[in-house]
Amino acid sequence: MRHRQSEYRKIDYLTIAIYAVIVIFGWANIYAAGYNEAHSAVFDFNFNHCKQLVWIGVSALVAGLILLTDLRFFSNGAYIFYAISMLLLLSVLFVGSSTNGGISWIDLKFFKLQPSEFAKFATALALSKYVSKQDFDIHQRGSWLMLGLIIALPVGLIFLQHDMGSALVFASFLIPLYRFGMTPYILVIGVVAITLFVLTIAVGDSYYIIMISLAVIGLIYLFVWLNRPRRKDYVRTIGIFAVCCLFIISVDTVFGSLEVHQQNRIKVLLDPSLDLRGTGYNVHQAKIAIGSGGFKGKGFLNGTITKANFLPEQETDFIFCTVGEEWGFVGCLLLLGLYLWLLQRLVSISERQASRFSRFYGYSVSAILFFHILVNVGMVIGLVPVIGIPLPFFSYGGSSLLAFTILLFILLRQDAEHTSLL
């Protein structure tokens, strides 16, 4: 008992403080989003802000419980958690309720359980466990196969629920894998492919893009060659360029062969302003809400767009609009600053872990949070296609808050004894 108490002093209270500020700020915005002069009571279970208050309490309780567990509880039980969560995902397909076209809920009467939220930390635990194996070598084909399987299973099950956004989140495991030695080309190729794809469709004339990419690659080659003139780089550059051209032309050809309305659907995905009454409506309204906030915002509870039901999902996926409208640029900067601080803090925590399990898990946590922040905020301000995933600790929703809390506090529990090698 005495031993354990001494360990608790090592809990990273700063991270908990950042977490708490984000949660409270989030709750204030949920309250504001649903605010109505006629019903302004904080304690009224007909309103989401009150339910969220309960969830904050539940999350705090669970967080406390996690901190009380044994150090090896999660590493030993990683596969068990993984198995449970996969079973839950599977059960959704049979007993799930549907919202917004996706089947992702299990209605437990008092609580709508969304297993995909919990699958994130379960998968992170399983991956961490696998990576921490004594004989693990990332460069072996067998390791890749296993890692791929661990990720592919939940992704596949979530795809079956038609929940594209949650499935995409699992791409964030590329970051901890990269940290553990995965070749960076996967990331680079991914980013380049997405960029070229978007550019090809957006610009619509492949020759310009070929010229631009030629110039860019030429410049990069020039710098590399000036440093280390080698024949190999020269050949490789031409090869990369050829692949890029092929990719661009194939995208262009495939896209050009599509029917006009199919083309439009893809274009709208890239530029929602093409269809303001349909797909682009939400993003357009979100931009209006945020843009009209200006520097200082309209003030707490004074939003006009977010108060008038112009935005569907404004307490969940579009909660950032309320920040933008009522707190303005200052509020957005504050929130994004908090998130960035948290992410950097998590990288520092991960780096100081002695065990591979904890470190990999730490990077998984930061990567999952990062992906959510990027996609959610990016979507709301029109940088990323509309993919419905929540803003961590901030959006309304019991499953999401609880799952993110568990995700974070498992790391904090591990971090409390970060010198232990497990």
Add this chain to the structure above:
Amino acid sequence: MTDPYRNRSVIIRYIYTIVVVVLVIRLVFLQLINSDYKRIAAVQALREVTQYPARGYIYDREGKLLVYNEAVYDLMVIPDMTVKRYRNRHRQDSIVQLNDTALLCRKLGITHEDYESHMKKAIHYSWKAPSIFMKQISKEELAAWEGDLRKFNGFYLSRRTLRSYDRPIGAHVLGYVGEVGNRDIQADSYYKQGDYIGQSGLERMYEKELRGIKGKKVMHVDVNSREIGHYMDGALDSLPVSGNNLYTSLDADLQEYAERLMANKRGCVVAIEPSSGEVLALVSAPSYDPNLLVGRVRGKNYSVLYQDIRKPLFNRALQAAYPPGSIFKVAQAVTALQLGVIDPYSYFVCDHNLVGCHNHPTAMSVQEAIKMSCNPYFYRVYGRMIQQGKYKNAYKDSKYGLTLWRSYMMRFGFGQRMDIDLPNVMEGSIPDTSLYDKWYNHRWTFASIYSNSIGQGEVQVVPIQMANLACVVANRGYYYTPHVVRYIGNDTAKFRVEKYYRRHETGIERRYYDIAVAGMYDVVHAPGGTGHKADVPGIDVCGKTGTAQNKGADHSVFISFAPRDNPKIALAVYVENAPGGGGSWAAPISGLIIEKYLKGEVQRADFEKRYMDINPCQPVRPPKEKKP
């Protein structure tokens, strides 16, 4: 244990930082640089509702209400709320009616085609913003179905006010109110499409006083255009301020009486209180009921009135320039006396060779000349004024004479726009030398222009100027600019228009006016006077007849004032194409009006009936149709 990938943590830190910075840069553009979104947010989430102020009332000189407001209701519609729109599988918009349109049409008494066209207009304006579906529904019409209105989605009532009149009098003075045109909207930012503005009469002249100050409510609306509440708790709202009232000098009873007298005739009556210039009654006949130009019936009635060949919309008292006829002789007499070209006892033989006249003894004085309205007498008087013998050259001499004479005429208010507080006032005309120089190539003398002496020729006078001449004589030498409004304001604070308290002198001595007044007294009372029919028992009426020749039958003209000493009323009566001269129609009508005003009641019932019922006016020939 060494970690070969340790430096990758730095790259991961960079990736996190760069992405957050990109998001912030995007926010800079959205929130700090681009201002479009602020505008769009205001347009779609706020609705500015104008609070219309009550238009000022108009009272008569005794405080009787002439013009007030009555509430009517515009039926407003928000098209988006009347239907449910959704996209079907083929991504086409489908529309489902939420209302029982057939029932609504029955309640409103319109056909389904009307409904469609009204709705199309509203949709053309905006799907989400309210527009007027049906204008100006009266309380009575509303009572039948107001309760059912809630059943119809997207419809609501908006209160407006319309002008209302207790008595159907004074249309030409009061004027009317109509919707603003594009020019008004451009000229004054006060007005918005669909607003009302005074378009004639006092309504137009005192528009800025009457209209008041608009208030507004800034309402916060939701995505379905429903009002949620006052934006910023009403911090931007303002209450409307009612317009100022007009306290006019009109005497409603006199106005009504004069209108009854003129009802079946063509012509006009202008009655003024000489001591102040306040207009007591101003009638142009034919007139119309001002209620005709109010509300939904306005457009239809306006075109009927506009096309009437008797021109009921035309305000003859201000807009018609007539030859004044013999009433002009009064001004000639006092001017000639002042110029010293004659003396009170000058006499000129009634020589029909000079100019036509009626049979009467030779006038032995100015007083008698006025009484008998002797044309040759004033021919000679005018001759003396024009050819004063200052220059040997007759052309030069006539130029000098005409210029001097004209300057005196202008002092009576002739030949210039009377600055009355009503719009569209004609100038009339007193010819100057340049006119004749052009006509006669500088070679003209009195012989060329003598018709002016008897109020014919190039002289044109507007009836308000004739009434003003009566005032000048009644006051023995000065006048106040005629005006209708005495005070502007409300019950607690009133102010007056200063320019109407300035006295205009004619620069002619009072004793000469006394002679003219004596002559005008004789016109009504002395044997041989031309205006006996203006006599009112017990009242010293002074007057002067006129018979104005024109293309049709002669106009009958009479100016008068009463009583002789300390006059209370001066007036001009003009009856178009009424044969028999000034004494036959204009004089008796003047007498009746004076009797009504000074006694409060007309006791001569038969006399009144005769002149009220008979229409002496020869018919107007319809304008010739142009042959193609």
